Amino acid sequence: xxxxxxxxxxxSSSAADLALQHEVQQFYYREALLLxxxxxxxxxxLLDDDIHYYMPIRRNAMQRRGRARSSDLAExxxxxxxxxxxxxKVAMSGRLKKLLSDFSWSENPASRTRHTVSNxxxxxxxxxxxxxxxSSFIVYRNRLETQVDxxxxxxxxxxxxxxxxxGFKIAKRTILMDQSTILxxxxxxxx
Amino acid sequence: xxxxxxxxxxxxxxxxxxLVSDENGVLDARIYNDEALxxxxxxxxxARSWILLGHESHVPNAGDFLNTYxxxxxxxxxxxxxxxxxxxxxxCRHRGxxxxxxxxxxxxxxxxxxxxxxxxxxGKLVDVPFEKEGHCDRLNKAxxxxxxxxxxxxxxxxxxxxxxxxxxLDDYLSDSKPYxxxxxxxTEAGTEAIGGIQKWVIPTNWKFAAEQFCSDMYHAGTTSxxxxxxxxxxxxxxxxxxxxxTNGNQFRAKWGGHGTGYFVDEPGLLAAIMGPKIxxxxxxxxxxxxxxxxxxxxMFGQRMLGQHMTIFPTCSFLPGINTIRTxxxxxxxxxxxxxxxxxxxxxxxxxxxxxxxxxxxxxxAGGVFEQDDGENWIEVQKLFRGNKARKTKLNVQMGLGDSTxxxxxxxxxxxxxYSEDAARGMYQHWLRMMTEPxxxxxxx
Numbered sequence: 001x002x003x004x005x006x007x008x009x010x011x012s013s014s015a016a017d018l019a020l021q022h023e024v025q026q027f028y029y030r031e032a033l034l035l036x037x038x039x040x041x042x043x044x045x046l047l048d049d050d051i052h053y054y055m056p057i058r059r060n061a062m063q064r065r066g067r068a069r070s071s072d073l074a075e076x077x078x079x080x081x082x083x084x085x086x087x088x089k090v091a092m093s094g095r096l097k098k099l100l101s102d103f104s105w106s107e108n109p110a111s112r113t114r115h116t117v118s119n120x121x122x123x124x125x126x127x128x129x130x131x132x133x134x135s136s137f138i139v140y141r142n143r144l145e146t147q148v149d150x151x152x153x154x155x156x157x158x159x160x161x162x163x164x165x166x167g168f169k170i171a172k173r174t175i176l177m178d179q180s181t182i183l184x185x186x187x188x189x190x191x
Numbered sequence: 192x193x194x195x196x197x198x199x200x201x202x203x204x205x206x207x208x209x210l211v212s213d214e215n216g217v218l219d220a221r222i223y224n225d226e227a228l229x230x231x232x233x234x235x236x237x238a239r240s241w242i243l244l245g246h247e248s249h250v251p252n253a254g255d256f257l258n259t260y261x262x263x264x265x266x267x268x269x270x271x272x273x274x275x276x277x278x279x280x281x282x283c284r285h286r287g288x289x290x291x292x293x294x295x296x297x298x299x300x301x302x303x304x305x306x307x308x309x310x311x312x313x314g315k316l317v318d319v320p321f322e323k324e325g326h327c328d329r330l331n332k333a334x335x336x337x338x339x340x341x342x343x344x345x346x347x348x349x350x351x352x353x354x355x356x357x358x359x360l361d362d363y364l365s366d367s368k369p370y371x372x373x374x375x376x377x378t379e380a381g382t383e384a385i386g387g388i389q390k391w392v393i394p395t396n397w398k399f400a401a402e403q404f405c406s407d408m409y410h411a412g413t414t415s416x417x418x419x420x421x422x423x424x425x426x427x428x429x430x431x432x433x434x435x436x437t438n439g440n441q442f443r444a445k446w447g448g449h450g451t452g453y454f455v456d457e458p459g460l461l462a463a464i465m466g467p468k469i470x471x472x473x474x475x476x477x478x479x480x481x482x483x484x485x486x487x488x489x490m491f492g493q494r495m496l497g498q499h500m501t502i503f504p505t506c507s508f509l510p511g512i513n514t515i516r517t518x519x520x521x522x523x524x525x526x527x528x529x530x531x532x533x534x535x536x537x538x539x540x541x542x543x544x545x546x547x548x549x550x551x552x553x554x555x556a557g558g559v560f561e562q563d564d565g566e567n568w569i570e571v572q573k574l575f576r577g578n579k580a581r582k583t584k585l586n587v588q589m590g591l592g593d594s595t596x597x598x599x600x601x602x603x604x605x606x607x608x609y610s611e612d613a614a615r616g617m618y619q620h621w622l623r624m625m626t627e628p629x630x631x632x633x634x635x
Contacts (some may be wrong), residue, residue, distance in 0.1 A: 077386060080544075082547065083387070084555065104563070106566045180294070186556055187390070188562045
């Protein structure tokens, strides 16, 4: 079975051009500001029509020789199995409608979040105007009076050059959360 | 109220009996957050009830195992060479370490990582390192096996129970079986689980979650899930354009605290959650018609829609949506939800895929319906820290006295879809479990 992510290719890739690296990082910083400032519609506009927003479930599995973590289908559920998110544009637009309603209780009042994105590695050139980008995130969420959640993980994006103010659209986002049991009452925010 | 009642930490049967009134429909909020009551629950409810562990298809082959819990006790569910199932405490008899730490897998034996005591897949101690040097032939290994639970299946669902004296699973399910079968007995092929168990933590008492799936259609059509319904509406259709159904019923088991509710002939809620493809599969497809034949009526095969159900205490599921979960208690103020999806084993691949995607979209930690449930439950739970708030008498009176046992379409004790009779039944059974130590009085 095909692996989820070919992590060895990413590790062995050569550093991207400095200007491109800068451009992609600046895109991520601005994308994070959209999420942290609950500009849901502007963030949703960054999702391309063929968006695949995907977060598999992570499991506890004993290590075996020769298995690489991010490509390990014993550790992550596969595409035919349950997932935390496995969304196309229609499903994401439904999530947007929910957030824009006045009674989306899990985000009304809205969570205070801080999306920090780092460890950005661009692994493929600009063929077909797309980039493959691996990054790490730390997302802090504080909600209502005292609720605190901390989510960290890895994102594997396919970005596509776009004629918008931020310069890119997100065609694919695979999120590898660093939790097996989700240590929160819900996942009502985006990563 | 006598001030002593709220300050005392010693619960007697008489005091516990005052917490719930089936007759008047009143609950004392302390049932949701009292530490001492929770200790009694672990002993008298969770160590004596049948607890859902998983699905037969989670462990198809000899040696396949699934690590899960009965209450707060970790247990291993293992398929045996003769195809039977065993469940035993995931704990070494030497120093109490876990025997298995994979979520699931296939094993020939379970070897403790602390000192290496090894147990076979039936839970029998078979090897003790340096046994000769350390024990000098004095160790009778047969005396040192982990505690075994009783295990039984109903329509592919695997339950376990520590109590030798408890009724069989068959008797335990009481008269609720026809209502379970609407989800699990639609086809000769039975059901299968889609791979992957989603687990998440909600700081709430297990009874909120169990009761909602047992008895609470009320929250679905009022305020809780309006934004979830909005998420599934086609472009151009708003909440004002749809009508929340009112025609339906609720069932309260004659014994056991189980309950269910459903709309009749009104597919609106189901369609909002699962979309047109699954709604058609459940209500009008050739498979739906075959289910009606199998279940004995088109009512049970095609017309009970948006169904919710709890098998006491912590097994909850939604027929037609096909999520199923166990609410594992973690103290009085927290649960772990362990949820999975089932599908008819002979359903077309595209239908299985649609069930998978719609459950992820709606009933999961990130689901547009379920994320709002977690929000309500944790706020209520936190509120009960208050001295006055925890002593509040809560109203569970809808449909009080309105149920009948002579409904033309539905067997058992039946009320209206917005009744709370099943909730009263659940709390009444909880009360009996908490206060009746012997199965002589408690048995069905």
